[in-house]
Amino acid sequence: MAHEFCLGKSGKVCIISFQDFLWPLDTETQEPIGTYPDYLMGTVQAHPHCLAVCPTKQPLVATGYSQGRTGKLDIWDYETYTRRLHQQFQDVALIPYDNSWNHQSKLDLWLTTPLIFTPDGKFLVAGFKQRLQNKLQLWNTKTGELTQTLDNLPTLTVNSLANRLDGQVLACGIRENKACVWELISDRILYTSLGVAPCLISSDARVFIYCTENYEIVVWDLAMNRKLSTLQGHTAPIGYVAMSSNHEFIASYSIDRKIKIWAVPEFVRYL
Known part of the structure; x- marks a missing residue:
């Protein structure tokens, strides 16, 4: 219980x-x-x-x-x-x-x-x-x-946190109806997108994941400032996303009770 x-x-x-x-x-x-x-x-x-x-x-x-x-x-x-x-x-x-x-x-x-x-x-x-x-x-x-x-x-939600090599703490979530990544102590916004929740940042602060209104999952490389992949397949709002620590898999589920496991492209795993 x-x-x-x-x-x-x-x-x-x-x-x-x-x-x-x-x-x-x-x-x-x-x-x-x-x-x-x-x-x-x-x-x-x-x-x-x-x-x-x-x-x-x-x-x-x-x-x-x-x-x-x-x-x-x-x-x-x-x-x-x-x-x-x-x-x-x-x-x-x-x-x-x-x-x-x-x-x-x-x-x-x-x-x-x-x-x-x-x-x-x-x-x-x-x-x-x-x-x-x-x-x-x-x-x-x-x-x-x-x-x-x-x-x-x-409008402020935090979905996950990360530690950068220089000691900065990064947060990702929704700020003013946009998906954002920002430094917590300085409150400096590093990246902004038109995405929606849920959001996820890898513990090494390298990979940023967010969702779209079209039920897609976007995987973004923060260091290179470029999109790595767009995952398509959900047909309802996404409720949660998670990424394995070795960047090998992404898991997601949506409010229609469907769970999907995504194999991340190899070039993303070794970032």
Whole structure:
């Protein structure tokens, strides 16, 4: 009866959320990380409704909870069972997670996750709603300090994050009804397209993927600023896209309940 679950350490760890507890599990051995009852982590939150796990090396999990205009945000190390950050907030609310597909107008909301880790685990991005506007907060997971706040953006969603070799954190998502890639700390837009959600940026910040209103998937090389491929075949709005870490496959599904696995051209895999 899991409420939510996420994968970490390149799929080797699964974090399951139920009521006020988290279960860290090893996906290869199917055994808990730790010994009973220590592997049950109390979140100090009543039924946290937001969950994020660092996808790569860092053993970090974030939980969030909102009720009205108040809430809490926590970051945990699920191997040492220590809390890195505990933040209470007022007058804003974490963007709600809505898994309803009943109305097309809800699609962008469904695609928006309130909490995302950078691939290196150094930062957590939290998405908030304040009145009619969205705002982003960038938290340092080691020091627990708030690094950056972006606000006054009525149309702003973040679908994924990446780390560039020069240390910059890149985000991709929808800004002002366009698909964008931008530097989080400087808020400098690097690439803009007329595409729609969902969007995806590879963890090395090299490949950008976005969708079109014609249900196509566009694969773009950010370094060379050129289109690598257009994937055609969906006949309904696309709900999610994912790319393997070796750039070999792209997976997508649409609201007509069809899943497609795409073999990426060889010249894209070794970028």
